[in-house]
Amino acid sequence: MKKYGTMRWLLTVAVASLLHLASPAEYLLPGDVLPRHYDLKYAFDIDPATNFSFYGIVEILLDVKHETSKIVLHATDFTISAEDVTVTGPKSPKVTGTRLNDTYNLLTVSLDCKLEQGKNYTLTIPFYGNLKQGLDGTYISTYVNKQTKAKEYLIATQFEAISARKGFPCFDEPMYKATFTITIGHHKDFSAISNMPLVNAVSENPLEEIWPWTQIEETFKKKKADFVWDTYEKSLPMSTYLVAFVVSKFSYVQSPAELSKTKFRIWARSDASDQTAYAAVTGPKALSYFEQWFNVSYPLPKQDMIAIPDFAAGAMENWGLITYRETELLYDEKQSSFLNKERVAEVIAHELAHQWFGNLVTMKWWSDLWLNEGFATFAASVAVNHVEPTWNADMSYAVDNMLSVLSLDALESSHPVSVAIDDPKRITEIFDEISYRKGSTLIRMMTMFLGDEVFRKAINNYLRKYSYANAEQDDLWRELTAANQQYGGLTRNVTVKEVMDTWTTQTGYPILTVTRDYDDKSLSIAQRRYFSLVARTATRQSWWVPLRVLCQPEVGNANMPLQWLAANEGLQDLHTFRHGAGREEWVLFNHDMIAPYRVNYDPRNWQLLIRTLKMEDYTQIPVLGRVQLLSDAFALAWTNHLDYNTALSLASYLQREKDYLPLSTGLKALSKIENVLKRSPDYGAFQKFVRKLIGETYEKSGGLATKRIINGKDLNSVKMQVTTSAWACRVKVPGCEENAMQLFQQWMDTENPDENNPIPLDLRRTVYCVGVARGSVLHWRFALAREQRANVAAARDALLQALTCTKEIWILAQYLEWTITEGSEVRRQDAGAVIANIVRSPVGFYVAKDFIYDRIEDIYNAFKGQGRRIGHIMKILLDQFTTQTELDNFLSWRDKNARFLAESKLSVEQAIEKAKVNIDWIAKNRQSVVDKLREFSMESSDEELEDRALRLGLTHDAASATSLHALLVLLAPLYIV
Numbered sequence: 008m009k010k011y012g013t014m015r016w017l018l019t020v021a022v023a024s025l026l027h028l029a030s031p032a033e034y035l036l037p038g039d040v041l042p043r044h045y046d047l048k049y050a051f052d053i054d055p056a057t058n059f060s061f062y063g064i065v066e067i068l069l070d071v072k073h074e075t076s077k078i079v080l081h082a083t084d085f086t087i088s089a090e091d092v093t094v095t096g097p098k099s100p101k102v103t104g105t106r107l108n109d110t111y112n113l114l115t116v117s118l119d120c121k122l123e124q125g126k127n128y129t130l131t132i133p134f135y136g137n138l139k140q141g142l143d144g145t146y147i148s149t150y151v152n153k154q155t156k157a158k159e160y161l162i163a164t165q166f167e168a169i170s171a172r173k174g175f176p177c178f179d180e181p182m183y184k185a186t187f188t189i190t191i192g193h194h195k196d197f198s199a200i201s202n203m204p205l206v207n208a209v210s211e212n213p214l215e216e217i218w219p220w221t222q223i224e225e226t227f228k229k230k231k232a233d234f235v236w237d238t239y240e241k242s243l244p245m246s247t248y249l250v251a252f253v254v255s256k257f258s259y260v261q262s263p264a265e266l267s268k269t270k271f272r273i274w275a276r277s278d279a280s281d282q283t284a285y286a287a288v289t290g291p292k293a294l295s296y297f298e299q300w301f302n303v304s305y306p307l308p309k310q311d312m313i314a315i316p317d318f319a320a321g322a323m324e325n326w327g328l329i330t331y332r333e334t335e336l337l338y339d340e341k342q343s344s345f346l347n348k349e350r351v352a353e354v355i356a357h358e359l360a361h362q363w364f365g366n367l368v369t370m371k372w373w374s375d376l377w378l379n380e381g382f383a384t385f386a387a388s389v390a391v392n393h394v395e396p397t398w399n400a401d402m403s404y405a406v407d408n409m410l411s412v413l414s415l416d417a418l419e420s421s422h423p424v425s426v427a428i429d430d431p432k433r434i435t436e437i438f439d440e441i442s443y444r445k446g447s448t449l450i451r452m453m454t455m456f457l458g459d460e461v462f463r464k465a466i467n468n469y470l471r472k473y474s475y476a477n478a479e480q481d482d483l484w485r486e487l488t489a490a491n492q493q494y495g496g497l498t499r500n501v502t503v504k505e506v507m508d509t510w511t512t513q514t515g516y517p518i519l520t521v522t523r524d525y526d527d528k529s530l531s532i533a534q535r536r537y538f539s540l541v542a543r544t545a546t547r548q549s550w551w552v553p554l555r556v557l558c559q560p561e562v563g564n565a566n567m568p569l570q571w572l573a574a575n576e577g578l579q580d581l582h583t584f585r586h587g588a589g590r591e592e593w594v595l596f597n598h599d600m601i602a603p604y605r606v607n608y609d610p611r612n613w614q615l616l617i618r619t620l621k622m623e624d625y626t627q628i629p630v631l632g633r634v635q636l637l638s639d640a641f642a643l644a645w646t647n648h649l650d651y652n653t654a655l656s657l658a659s660y661l662q663r664e665k666d667y668l669p670l671s672t673g674l675k676a677l678s679k680i681e682n683v684l685k686r687s688p689d690y691g692a693f694q695k696f697v698r699k700l701i702g703e704t705y706e707k708s709g710g711l712a713t714k715r716i717i718n719g720k721d722l723n724s725v726k727m728q729v730t731t732s733a734w735a736c737r738v739k740v741p742g743c744e745e746n747a748m749q750l751f752q753q754w755m756d757t758e759n760p761d762e763n764n765p766i767p768l769d770l771r772r773t774v775y776c777v778g779v780a781r782g783s784v785l786h787w788r789f790a791l792a793r794e795q796r797a798n799v800a801a802a803r804d805a806l807l808q809a810l811t812c813t814k815e816i817w818i819l820a821q822y823l824e825w826t827i828t829e830g831s832e833v834r835r836q837d838a839g840a841v842i843a844n845i846v847r848s849p850v851g852f853y854v855a856k857d858f859i860y861d862r863i864e865d866i867y868n869a870f871k872g873q874g875r876r877i878g879h880i881m882k883i884l885l886d887q888f889t890t891q892t893e894l895d896n897f898l899s900w901r902d903k904n905a906r907f908l909a910e911s912k913l914s915v916e917q918a919i920e921k922a923k924v925n926i927d928w929i930a931k932n933r934q935s936v937v938d939k940l941r942e943f944s945m946e947s948s949d950e951e952l953e954d955r956a957l958r959l960g961l962t963h964d965a966a967s968a969t970s971l972h973a974l975l976v977l978l979a980p981l982y983i984v
């Protein structure tokens with residue numbers, strides 16, 4: 008395994024204190040024998056009457072590295088036909104026993120003699136079992152054929168991270184790459200696809216000789232006359248988690264041949280095959296672009312992409328057969344929104360980037376998962392930028408990623424990008440924002456400080472050198488350092504590794520405190536780790552921080568040199584910089600958001616910046632600079648590094664802002680305040696402040712006026728309209744909810760509402776939510792009926808989430824019940840999002856909290872194998888807390904229910920810290936912030952009256968609109984990819 012340096016070791020201990028620590032020897036395979044090739048054969052009976060029985064046999068060609076008399080590999084969730092396990096090779100070893108220990112899913116095959124070093128052996132294991140409806144391993148998914156109304160079944164796989172062992176006995180660690188030849192027997196009504204192209208489909212069972220037919224049930228034997236046996240080409244060497252196959256009655260659309268030399272097919276339920284057109288074009292375009300960008304050809308002859316009706320993640324990058332949740336692959340012009348389309352492009356690009364970063368070159372062990380996910384997340388923006396050049400994907404993804412890093416990574420309980428993993432069961436926990444978004448942010452940072460060309464040269468070398476093999480982050484640093492030495496890039500005498508180790512092996516990020524000397528054009532910088540709560544422990548962490556400093560007189564100068572704050576600078580002694588801003592001119596740090604850090608200035612510099620934003624041409628400050636300022640000001644005010652007067656004064660310029668990114672950043676920052684005020688008497692004051700801030704932009708962007716057509720507009724204006732509309736209804740901009748209700752009513756009055764929906768596509772989520780929140784049970788039932796009939800997953804999803812907006816407690820209780828009921832309206836893949844949304848809504852919170860506390864065992868059972876989901880729900884639940892009582896109740900509940908939270912320990916720690924942050928804020932800031940909100944919105948007397956009325960509860964209740972809170976969060980991607 009990995010060797011840890013001292014710093015890494017300390018961090019390992021820190022993380023290990025949260026998680027129980029096991030020694031690597033316990034859970035890792037011994038490595039005495041290496042798999043070189045798998046010959047994997049299955050027969051599946053896709054029939055509920057036989058409980059989906061299946062038979063499999065795997066022959067593994069082994070290369071013996073150290074002589075041994077036992078072979079250890081992984082297996083779980085099926086039965087091994089122990090008496091039929093054999094090993095062939097020199098001296099014909101006899102199997103003396105097989106033992107399965109489920110703690111780490113280890114299967115030990117004991118032999119009567121030692122396998123000889125350097126020799127080849129073949130291990131043969133027959134196995135059988137019944138497939139279950141689930142979300143990982145080899146599982147059954149279901150759907151209803153809209154034409155025949157028949158319930159249909161399919162088989163899909165999800166093997167990442169450690170579920171290949173549920174599919175077949177294998178060496179289930181990413182290091183053990185091997186080739187695979189797969190054969191699948193199935194009824195001829197179905198078709199099967201796998202990583203590689205089909206080479207041979209025969210009706211004669213090729214397994215007759217080797218199959219342990221004694222095991223096979225009579226019914227199965229009768230059916231085999233109708234079976235076909237599909238064999239696929241031998242794969243390239245790859246990790247087990249990338250193996251995939253699907254057996255279904257789906258149909259496919261082939262991509263236009265001129266877009267790529269790779270044969271591309273997009274698969275879906277036959278009813279949905281007309282929703283594949285966008286993917287059929289975007290996929291090959293992105294793939295061809297990556298070939299050029301990586302300068303390495305895509306090594307497989309084909310690429311299949313398939314939408315699975317039940318899917319835990321967003322998508323999975325299986326080599327040559329990418330599987331997706333329906334919402335992340337399918338796009339329908341009449342039913343999907345622009346934002347759905349954006350998401351589809353992003354996910355396709357992400358998965359295709361993995362075909363190189365992840366599949367061709369793979370991390371050695373899951374602790375470097377960020378190499379896979381961070382890179383794919385970053386590369387997605389590169390390809391989407393190429394495929395959809397008007398979307399500015401590079402900037403918008405950079406902002407999304409950076410802002411979530413700054414938020415999560417300010418917790419003391421965050422974790423380093425490169426994280427030690429002591430128990431394979433907790434691997435799923437690190438498929439989180441740190442791996443994806445911090446990883447991506449750091450990769451973008453490297454492209455910026457090295458330059459795109461140097462960066463790509465290094466990546467090309469890395470990909471070539473480690474093709475069909477594994478690497479860890481030091482291998483990447485080595486290539487980057489070498490390219491830097493050869494071509495230049497870094498503006499300081501430091502290696503890439505030195506810089507990057509400060510970012511990837513340490514938790515958190517720095518805050519720079521900038522203090523200007525207004526007399527001699529200099530400033531000093533101090534750095535230390537930033538926490539969202541006063542840290543219990545002092546840290547001496549520091550970073551290599553890339554800096555680009557913009558001075559007001561230099562606005563428009565594109566060639567600003569990159570400077571560095573070294574890891575030993577700005578600690579004890581302040582580090583001094585010279586700059587070109589005069590007494591009345593501002594300086595601005597990180598206006599290109601090159602790296603995740605916060606910046607605080609002396610009060611005068613803040614005032615100079617605010618003056619430009621409010622009084623002058625605010626575009627003097629570049630878009631990302633405005634994003635950084637807004638995000639910093641609110642974060643720093645939240646932690647009492649800056650007063651709220653400054654933050655709110657700065658935010659008030661947003662009345663003029665025409666760009667989506669700064670506006671949404673400001674609103675996102677405000678939603679943090681909203682979150683702790685929304686169940687309090689002060690919520691009216693908050694709503695009033697936001698009304699004033701966005702009222703005009705809402706009108707100008709088109710609002711919810713029924714006649715405005717928003718299709719065909721550019722993405723920036725669509726996002727402006729969607730975001731301001733959602734906020735406008737939520738903070739009661741006059742007319743907003745009324746418009747929404749009108750639209751919803753029109754829809755209810757429409758003949759054939761499933762075909763004819765008068766609500767503008769991109770505004771549907773907002774309108775649905777208001778309709779359900781303010782309407783009666785009739786409205787709820789209407790939305791439910793539409794959800795049940797919808798054939799487009801994106802449309803169904805919007806309705807499913809809108810149903811959480813109701814304020815009827817009994818309906819919420821019923822809806823929550825469905826999330827854990829097999830075969831109910833809510834598919835298991837959507838259950839987590841439904842619960843989370845109810846938790847977030849002000850009324851739903853109380854219902855959901857009771858539900859979670861009372862029913863955790865049922866929730867746990869319903870979410871088995873999806874530990875991440877429970878962790879996610881815990882984070883959202885505790886983020887709602889504002890009182891110590893709520894937290895104390897949780898803590899005592901947790902102690903009694905620890906066994907259900909074992910797989911979400913890290914998330915629960917983070918959740919508790921979030922609750923503490925909120926409680927702390929209420930104590931320190933609530934009164935002063937509410938006073939300031941009132942002060943800032945104290946202008947229009949009409950509004951003031953309305954506000955008072957609201958506070959006195961004289962008009963409709965203030966809480967109603969906040970169910971929309973959930974919807975805004977929904978706009979952010981929910982599922983890992």
Ligand SMILES: *[C@@H]1O[C@H](CO)[C@@H](O)[C@H](O)[C@H]1NC(C)=O
Pocket residue numbers: 033108109110111
């Ligand atoms: C299974 O493995 C675990 C961890 O190595 C060990 O503690 C336990 O005793 C084993 N159980 C059996 C039945 O061997």
Ligand SMILES: *[C@@H]1O[C@H](CO)[C@@H](O)[C@H](O)[C@H]1NC(C)=O
Pocket residue numbers: 043125126127
């Ligand atoms: C073991 O198998 C590999 C791959 O099939 C082959 O190249 C190699 O020659 C074999 N080694 C021996 C000692 O038989």
Ligand SMILES: *[C@@H]1O[C@H](CO)[C@@H](O)[C@H](O)[C@H]1NC(C)=O
Pocket residue numbers: 500501
């Ligand atoms: C860069 O740093 C290395 C190692 O610290 C040193 O050996 C070398 O002389 C330095 N180069 C320059 C140009 O300063």
Ligand SMILES: [Zn+2]
Pocket residue numbers: 324357361379380383984
């Ligand atoms: Zn990914």
